[in-house]
Amino acid sequence: MKPVNAVITKVVEETPTVRTFFFDTSFNPEPGQFVMAWIRGVDEIPMALSYNNAITVQKVGTATSALFKLGEGDSIGIRGPFGNGFQLKGDHILLIAGGVGAAPLSPLAEKASSEGLKVTTLLGAKTKEELVFRERFEAAGSVMVATDDGSEGIHGYVTQLIPEQENYDRIYCCGPEIMMKKVLDKVDPGKAQFSLHRYIKCGIGICGACCVDGLRVCKDGPVFGGEVLKNSEFGVYRRNECGERVRV
Amino acid sequence: MLSLTLTGLKLKNPLLLAAGVMGTTGGSLKRIADNGAAAVITKSLGIEPKTGHANPSMIEVDCGYLNAMGLPNPSYKNFQQEIDIAQDSGVPVIASIFGGCALDFSQIAGTLDADAFELNVSCPHAHGYGADIGTDPNLVEDITVAVKTATDAPVWVKLTPNVTDIKSIGLAAQRGGADAVVAINTVRGMAIDIESGYPLLGNRFGGLSGRAIKPAAIKCVYDLYDALDIPVIGVGGISDWKDAVEFIMAGALAVEIGSAVGNNINIFNDISKGMETFLAKKEWTFNEIYGMAHKI
Numbered sequence: 404m405k406p407v408n409a410v411i412t413k414v415v416e417e418t419p420t421v422r423t424f425f426f427d428t429s430f431n432p433e434p435g436q437f438v439m440a441w442i443r444g445v446d447e448i449p450m451a452l453s454y455n456n457a458i459t460v461q462k463v464g465t466a467t468s469a470l471f472k473l474g475e476g477d478s479i480g481i482r483g484p485f486g487n488g489f490q491l492k493g494d495h496i497l498l499i500a501g502g503v504g505a506a507p508l509s510p511l512a513e514k515a516s517s518e519g520l521k522v523t524t525l526l527g528a529k530t531k532e533e534l535v536f537r538e539r540f541e542a543a544g545s546v547m548v549a550t551d552d553g554s555e556g557i558h559g560y561v562t563q564l565i566p567e568q569e570n571y572d573r574i575y576c577c578g579p580e581i582m583m584k585k586v587l588d589k590v591d592p593g594k595a596q597f598s599l600h601r602y603i604k605c606g607i608g609i610c611g612a613c614c615v616d617g618l619r620v621c622k623d624g625p626v627f628g629g630e631v632l633k634n635s636e637f638g639v640y641r642r643n644e645c646g647e648r649v650r651v
Numbered sequence: 652m653l654s655l656t657l658t659g660l661k662l663k664n665p666l667l668l669a670a671g672v673m674g675t676t677g678g679s680l681k682r683i684a685d686n687g688a689a690a691v692i693t694k695s696l697g698i699e700p701k702t703g704h705a706n707p708s709m710i711e712v713d714c715g716y717l718n719a720m721g722l723p724n725p726s727y728k729n730f731q732q733e734i735d736i737a738q739d740s741g742v743p744v745i746a747s748i749f750g751g752c753a754l755d756f757s758q759i760a761g762t763l764d765a766d767a768f769e770l771n772v773s774c775p776h777a778h779g780y781g782a783d784i785g786t787d788p789n790l791v792e793d794i795t796v797a798v799k800t801a802t803d804a805p806v807w808v809k810l811t812p813n814v815t816d817i818k819s820i821g822l823a824a825q826r827g828g829a830d831a832v833v834a835i836n837t838v839r840g841m842a843i844d845i846e847s848g849y850p851l852l853g854n855r856f857g858g859l860s861g862r863a864i865k866p867a868a869i870k871c872v873y874d875l876y877d878a879l880d881i882p883v884i885g886v887g888g889i890s891d892w893k894d895a896v897e898f899i900m901a902g903a904l905a906v907e908i909g910s911a912v913g914n915n916i917n918i919f920n921d922i923s924k925g926m927e928t929f930l931a932k933k934e935w936t937f938n939e940i941y942g943m944a945h946k947i
Contacts (some may be wrong), residue, residue: 404710404840405710405711405712405844405851406707406710406844406851408844408847427674439706439707441706442709443844443847444849445704445705446705446853447705447706447707447708447723447853448706478846478847480844480846480847482707482710485831550772581669604703604706604708604709604720604723605708605709605710605718606709606911607711607913608673608912608913608914609673609709609716609909609910609912610672610673610675610677610708610709610718610720611672611673611674611675611679611694611915612675614673614675614676614678614679615678615834616676616678616679616682616684617673617676617678617681617683618678618682619673619679619738622913636676636678642675642676642725643702644702644703644723645700645701645702645703645723645724645725645726646675646676646694646700646723646724646725646727647700647725647726647729648729
């Protein structure tokens with residue numbers, strides 16, 4: 404598919420570094436699916452859909468900085484939605500979100516809640532101001548917070564909030580890879596799904612640039628079950644734009 | 652039923668993974684081998700790590716795919732471990748290599764341990780590399796000679812269709828001692844976003860692959876089969892077993908599959924089964940259909 408022209412209808416500042424860009428086009432994704440967002444003349448980057456018609460972006464590099472300069476009425480090109488989504492199962496689910504990893508989990512929380520599931524969210528960020536979508540998670544269920552600087556919730560990492568007794572049917576996790584690896588090491592991998600981030604080029608399962616071992620993050624993922632990630636490259640190293648191994 | 656020997660390599664079927672597809676990690680190459688490919692070809696490897704062109708670097712268009720990856724690769728110096736992982740699958744692993752001069756090619760081929768080398772003298776969108784070299788018969792011959800001198804492994808030369816006469820480049824590779832030629836690389840192409848006027852690829856233009864280029868590829872294979880004494884490996888737009896049979900009838904001893912892997916990771920098993928069923932039904936052997944279009 405060629406990119407569709409998506410006109411920005413609204414920009415919401417979620418935190419000092421995170422904004423949500425709403426478009427005039429709905430993509431009707433499964434929670435967890437992503438799009439390739441083309442900031443014309445700059446770059447095309449993978450972004451999780453945080454609503455049917457929106458992406459939530461942290462300003463981290465050239466492409467996201469260029470996107471942050473755009474406002475209502477401007478447009479970008481969008482291909483997608485691509486990849487799989489989270490598979491909802493069970494009656495009581497645990498969501499573990501770190502930073503902007505809350506973006507694909509928030510529509511999952513809303514879907515689960517609307518289907519009558521009990522939703523508990525562990526939400527982590529560097530500071531109180533950087534907590535993303537707290538209200539959406541609170542509307543869907545209960546929320547526990549951790550911040551790196553202790554400005555809200557417990558002083559520490561979101562992984563410290565994971566209860567020793569596992570009373571959850573499924574666990575869904577998205578955040579920095581080191582945090583997700585800690586979650587993978589702590590929970591029953593058979594119950595957990597993780598949304599991965601890798602350098603993505605084609606987005607359609609051909610080029611292989613985003614592979615974790617033999618798994619294509621863009622096509623087989625971005626959501627993977629914990630079992631397939633155990634003893635894989637995940638949490639150990641990723642590949643840069645050249646394909647070189649880089650320690651996580 | 653489909654097994655063959657190609658430039659000394661024993662293959663269980665004539666279906667190979669094309670360069671630039673699922674070829675960046677040993678794990679991805681191994682996955683394709685485990686899913687039925689008789690051999691796999693790595694992402695093209697150069698002297699130094701290269702980031703490639705800005706995205707978008709690959710997009711689906713009406714009739715196929717346009718790409719301008721820009722030869723991203725970690726350099727051959729960082730790739731032996733990936734080849735070793737891929738070789739655990741038990742199938743031959745062919746290193747696709749590129750360079751700006753004969754010395755680059757021979758340095759890589761003389762160092763890497765691979766079952767064969769495919770010389771990429773045909774990438775249509777990397778300035779100073781690929782087709783900038785592969786459109787000049789003298790350069791192709793010189794580079795082939797240099798690589799043949801540097802390694803005892805079989806050497807295949809992948810040709811660009813973006814020339815007036817592909818046979819003259821194929822003959823140059825043969826004079827240089829190539830063990831096979833591979834035809835074709837992508838066809839130069841471009842698409843423009845009419846909402847903005849921007850070219851759709853970060854590099855502005857790139858190469859067309861997929862269904863659209865199959866008839867062009869079949870004609871190149873047909874002509875090369877006539878002109879050369881060495882085997883021709885066909886590639887370009889194969890997405891089912893009928894396409895593969897067509898290439899073999901045109902004169903390809905084996906075929907490579909690339910873009911179609913995106914929508915069907917199991918395509919090698921599917922095509923292999925489809926070909927076997929077809930040959931059994933027709934009561935033909937692989938050797939009978941090889942070059943069949945030339946013999947009737």
